[in-house]
Amino acid sequence: MILALALLTLALAALPACLAAINLSILRTPEPEPEAPGLVSILIPARNEAGVIEGTVRAALASAGIAIEVLVGDDHSTDDTATIVRRIAEADPRLRLVAVPDLPEGWTGKNHACAMLAREARGDLLLFLDADVTLAPNGVAGLAAHARRANVDLVSGVPRQLMDSLGERLTVPMIDFLLIGYLPMALMRLSPDPSLGAACGQMILMRADAYRASGGHAAIRTSLHDGVRLPRLFRGQGLRTDLVAGHALATCRMYRDWPQSWAGFSKNAREGMATPRALPIWTVLLFGGHVLPWLVLVSALLASDSSASWIAAGAALLSLATRAAITLVVREPAATVPLHPLTVCTALAIQWNALLRPARAGVAVWKGRRYPITALPPVP
Template sequence: MTFVLALVALAFALLPAILACANLIALRTPEPESAQDGLVSILIPARDEEGTIVGTVRAALASTGIAVEVLVGDDHSTDATAGLVRALAETDPRLRLVPVPALPEGWTGKNHACAALAAEARGGHLLFIDADVTLTPGAAAGLVAHARATGAALVSAVPRQIMRSLGERLTVPMINFLLVGYLPVPMMRASLRPALGAACGQLVLIDRSVYGETGGHGAIRGRLHDGVFLPRILRHAGHRTDLVAGHALANCRMYRSFAESWAGFSKNAHEGMATPRALPVWTLLLLAGHVLPLVLVLAAAFGLATPTAGLVALAALVVSLATRAAITLITHEPAATVLLHPFGVVVALAIQWNVLLDPKRAGAAVWKGRSYPVGRA
């Protein structure tokens, strides 16, 4: 029996390994062209972001290779966010503070702020970034160059994730691991199927005319997971979307503790894995490929599994950790997180199951002081 389980573990570990090999070849950092024409509107929704907004805005204003304007949407902040942006705007006319109107019924806060910013933007491309994302100078130009070269109406990337606490290192690396290990990027590029569309809401470039045609954030007004639903609405309308490597384009420190990470990943869970249909499948894929190998290796070490099963399980564990190591190395994440991988998988699944099963979370998602009924859009 343990030998059969070890074979299952090896098969499930090989699946993301094969996909990751193909994806890491396909996902490249876009190179900016020299002196590109046009204007990019860098749009930053902000709600109580006084700790990061100055660095984010300064990095956006330092963009090179294409003209930019930077708009910050003050979404009813109660801290110094608006004042800090106003002070910066006095020194650079390319920066504007946009007061976000009151949140209408049926909208989530980020989508409403992004829509308000888009309405004020003048650029031919809209680059939406979170308030904790720091762009590199060539990021905007590189994303526009890639969009023009490929004909993609939306181009997104996962910024290099900054992680310092153990809680961050247990949770945040799953973003890149799931994306690179389980999304078939070459197939995504060859097809317009909405289900294959994917983006990272931290960094999204959209063609302005397509944004207006499809309704943009207004079309997903009640959703929390813009990285899932924006590319889907564009693909439904017949537009290409794409992903590129983002570690050289921007960096981001999403959370600063395990509690913040748990709350943040719980927010989007109902629109990701945490559905009655999807979560059992993801649980099988992740536990069998990345946790079962370690369990069987330990079982063999204590005489609870046959030596042959232990060797096969060890091979599965090596494949799993090697896959994670390759993704970690190429995305410039902390190397120390590789050995945490099986435990990170368990934590990720615990977050998803908690959201699915906890009655308090079944009816609402809470973020930035606002509560949103799940599935209302």
């Protein structure tokens, strides 16, 4: 029995190891073109972002190698967000502050703000950027160049994730780990299947005409997970999407502590893994490949089963090696690698909590707004 479990854990650890090896070999940081035609509209929805908005806006305005405009949507902020943006705009006409209208019924806040910004945008390309994302000087030009060279309608990348607290380090690394370790990117580029669509909602560039033809954020107005919904929306309409390495294009610090991290990843769990059909499968894949090897190793050692011990140890080391390779490439803190089994357990705890909590508690609270998660449509 222990030997069979050890072999199972090895197989489950080998799956993300093989996918990560392939994905890391084809995932590249896009290089900007010498002369980039057209205009990119950088669209930043902001609600009470006074602590970060100045750095985000100034970095966007410092974009090199391509013509840009920057639109910040003030979504009823009660802090100094709007004041800060107005002050910067006085010295740079490329920056505009857009007052987001009251939130209509049936919309989530970010989608509504993004839709309003898209209406005001003049660019051929639209780059939707979270207010806590700091662009590198060549970030916009690199994304735009890739969209043209690869002839895709939507391209996204995961910014380099900054994290200091333990809560962040137990949650945030799963973004890159899941994308690189479990998404078959080569197949994604070959197949138009909507289920293979993926993006990072922190930084998504789209062709303006494709965005409007697809319905854009209005078509996913009830969603809290644009990183899943938008690429699947595009693919469902015959449009092409892609992923690039984003760690050299921008940085982001999503959260500051454990409560923020838990709440942030919980709010969109029901549109990701936390469905009755998907979560048991993900639990087998993640727990079986990254936590169970350590438990089997201990059991095999206690039972003096040398064959099972060696196999389980190999599975455990393969799991850590996969995580270490991804961490090294995306430039996340090396100290998060030994935490990997706990990180997987934390991710599964968030997902199961989101799935199993009573319906009366099925409300996501974000940026001071409450959204009924039970009303969200299923992911295709």
